[in-house]
Amino acid sequence: MKNAILSQRDLAVLWHPCTQMHDHETFPLIPIKSGEGVWLEDFEGNRYLDAISSWWVNLFGHANPIINAALKNQLDNLEHVIFAGFTHEAAIELAEKLVAITPAGLSRCFYADNGSAAVEVALKMSFHYWQNCGQSQKTKFITLENSYHGETLGALAVGDVALYKKTYAPLLMDVMTVSSPDCYFREEGESWADYSTRQFVHLEQTLQQHANEVCAVIIEPLVQCAGNMRMYDAVYLKLLREACDKYGVHLITDEIAVGFGRTGTLFACEQAAISPDFLCLSKGLTGGYLPLSAVLTTDKIYGAFYDDYEKLSAFLHSHSYTGNALACRAALATLSIFESQDVLANNSILAAKMTVLAQRFLNHPNVAEVRQTGMIVAIELVKNKTTRDPYPWQERRGLQVYRYALSKGVLLRPLGNVIYFMPPYVITQDELTVMFDVAWQAMVNVTTK
Ligand code: PMP
Numbered sequence: 440m441k442n443a444i445l446s447q448r449d450l451a452v453l454w455h456p457c458t459q460m461h462d463h464e465t466f467p468l469i470p471i472k473s474g475e476g477v478w479l480e481d482f483e484g485n486r487y488l489d490a491i492s493s494w495w496v497n498l499f500g501h502a503n504p505i506i507n508a509a510l511k512n513q514l515d516n517l518e519h520v521i522f523a524g525f526t527h528e529a530a531i532e533l534a535e536k537l538v539a540i541t542p543a544g545l546s547r548c549f550y551a552d553n554g555s556a557a558v559e560v561a562l563k564m565s566f567h568y569w570q571n572c573g574q575s576q577k578t579k580f581i582t583l584e585n586s587y588h589g590e591t592l593g594a595l596a597v598g599d600v601a602l603y604k605k606t607y608a609p610l611l612m613d614v615m616t617v618s619s620p621d622c623y624f625r626e627e628g629e630s631w632a633d634y635s636t637r638q639f640v641h642l643e644q645t646l647q648q649h650a651n652e653v654c655a656v657i658i659e660p661l662v663q664c665a666g667n668m669r670m671y672d673a674v675y676l677k678l679l680r681e682a683c684d685k686y687g688v689h690l691i692t693d694e695i696a697v698g699f700g701r702t703g704t705l706f707a708c709e710q711a712a713i714s715p716d717f718l719c720l721s722k723g724l725t726g727g728y729l730p731l732s733a734v735l736t737t738d739k740i741y742g743a744f745y746d747d748y749e750k751l752s753a754f755l756h757s758h759s760y761t762g763n764a765l766a767c768r769a770a771l772a773t774l775s776i777f778e779s780q781d782v783l784a785n786n787s788i789l790a791a792k793m794t795v796l797a798q799r800f801l802n803h804p805n806v807a808e809v810r811q812t813g814m815i816v817a818i819e820l821v822k823n824k825t826t827r828d829p830y831p832w833q834e835r836r837g838l839q840v841y842r843y844a845l846s847k848g849v850l851l852r853p854l855g856n857v858i859y860f861m862p863p864y865v866i867t868q869d870e871l872t873v874m875f876d877v878a879w880q881a882m883v884n885v886t887t888k
Contacts, residue, residue: 443690445470466842468784474501476865479850487850490874492863495664495696496729499776500865506726509772522550522762529767535775537733541706542714545735550756550762554695554721555589557732558657561717562593563756564736565655565689571743571752580612580647581656581688584619587658587665588693597657599668608639615649621663623808623819634866635672640842646686655689655716660707661812667857668817670810676711686707689716689740695732699723700786700864703813705777716740726773727863731766782864790814792868793860796875805886817859820882830856836885843881849874850879858882 446468454460455468473608477500479487489497499506517527519600534548549564551557562580569577579596587603588594595604596611604611618641625634644658660676663669676692683690692715697707701723703712708718717740721732746752759767775780793816797809800818820837822830830836837853844851851874852860858878862871 442467442470445482463735464793469845470827476500476502477863477870485848487687487845487848488862488866488870488874488877489850490844490860490862490878491850491852492723492861493727494722495701496722496725497863498723498773499726500863501727502774503726503772503865505547505776506728506769506772509768510728512766513768517764519760519763519765523757527762527764527767529764529771530762533767533770533774534733536771537720537735539721540774541718541735542708543715545718546735546738547736547741549734549736550729550767551732551734552758552760552763552766553589554719554732555591555594556758557695557719557721557734558592558691558693560734560756561691561693562597562655562657563717564734564740564754565691565717567754568740568743569654576652577654579615579649579653580616580808581615581642581649581653583642583658583663583713584616585621585663586619586657586659587663588659589695598665603665615645615653617645619663619669620675620808621666621669622671623669629672630700631670632674635675635829636678638671639675639678639682643682646682646688650686650688653686653688655691656683657691657693659693659883660697661702662697662815663708664815665854667819667854667860668810668815669814670815670817673707673710676708680711680713680715684718691715691717691719693719695719695721697815699773700777700783701812701814701861703783703787703790705783722783723745724773725766726776728769728773729763729766730760731763731770772873786814786827786864789864789868789871791867792871793875796871799875799879800882803871803882803886805882814864815859815861816883817857818878820853820856820858832856839885839888840878840881843884844877847877847880849877851878 471479473480475653477489479489497803510561539549551560582597587598587600598617599616620635620638622631622634698720718735725731744752745753790813790853797816800809804824808819810817822828837856840853
């Protein structure tokens with residue numbers, strides 16, 4: 440009853456993200472009372488395994504005792520302070536740590552308060568850097584097909600998921616969009632590395648022709664998450680770094696979704712042994728507790744803004760909640776877990792279990808592909824395995840999977856017809872088994888209709 444009452448109150452006043460609100464005339468909203476570890480509990484005692492880390496933010500479980508304790512302590516001292524002209528210990532310590540753990544050469548940290556804002560900051564900083572260096576003809580950005588970088592207008596412009604972008608097209612800046620290394624489209628028998636290498640030719644050509652007017656290339660390293668968890672090989676990042684250097688263009692890596700251990704390494708860039716000019720972080724940065732993002736960049740870029748005030752070369756971008764003390768403290772507590780526990784080693788055991796559990800999906804007649812990068816597994820449902828014809832989107836099979844899985848106590852949230860798993864790192868092997876079993880039942884249920 441309590442669920443229904445809260446749901447009713449919510450629907451009278453609220454407008455939810457990424458939702459056609461009309462759907463809630465038929466699909467119930469789920470009010471959550473509490474969370475613990477991988478579990479969420481509603482007001483009627485139903486529990487849901489959070490298989491997608493609440494939109495990929497949660498790393499070490501809901502109500503994590505270490506993060507909780509750190510936040511309670513911070514709360515008694517300082518909740519927030521203006522971050523221009525003032526500073527505080529948590530922001531300083533976090534920046535020191537981020538500089539230390541991110542790829543070499545990233546020595547400056549600029550805070551914002553969500554992923555999209557971090558992308559905006561990186562785009563503006565790159566553009567502004569070239570202005571400050573007297574290269575005002577550099578005004579364009581290069582992005583990949585099927586990429587996603589957030590929903591604010593700049594971030595949306597450098598993304599390429601039509602569902603989110605198309606409506607707003609007249610409002611968005613022009614970008615150059617090149618074919619993606621997305622290995623779903625490789626030839627039969629072709630390796631990820633070969634396909635990713637082959638696909639690089641498009642980016643190389645675009646740089647060759649347009650580098651003079653391009654500020655930066657922006658990319659999601661290894662996994663295009665919102666673009667249906669499409670994956671590619673690290674060799675592409677290596678080639679990209681080399682080409683950006685060759686043609687004098689910045690490289691912005693958006694690790695908002697894949698940072699902090701999701702792909703097997705702390706940062707996905709490590710798998711290509713590269714350092715970007717800008718690294719965007721958010722989501723897992725605070726363990727899924729509070730909104731915070733960071734853009735890491737180099738001395739060289741920082742130096743191009745550093746001058747007498749009268750030169751008017753400063754980066755004046757600001758958000759009220761920049762460097763929020765509670766968020767920085769949650770991030771420090773999250774990093775302390777990486778320091779005190781061998782999270783990546785444990786994740787590799789969990790990832791291996793996920794590989795095994797995903798096997799049974801391979802031969803299903805409606806599965807075109809099962810793919811995995813670290814702690815991310817995706818299952819591509821199609822109408823026809825041979826031709827890979829998708830199900831008509833109007834059938835909303837992914838939504839049916841979501842509803843079925845919820846009824847069995849697992850929160851999956853397929854992207855279109857792609858079922859994926861991106862669980863918190865505190866999930867147990869038994870919970871992984873439950874998660875895959877329920878997904879299997881859900882898939883069988885919606886593909887036999
Ligand atoms: N970049 C990537 C790669 C993302 O996955 C997301 C969020 N899904 C964003 C940017 C935007 O982050 P936020 O939702 O915090 O604005």
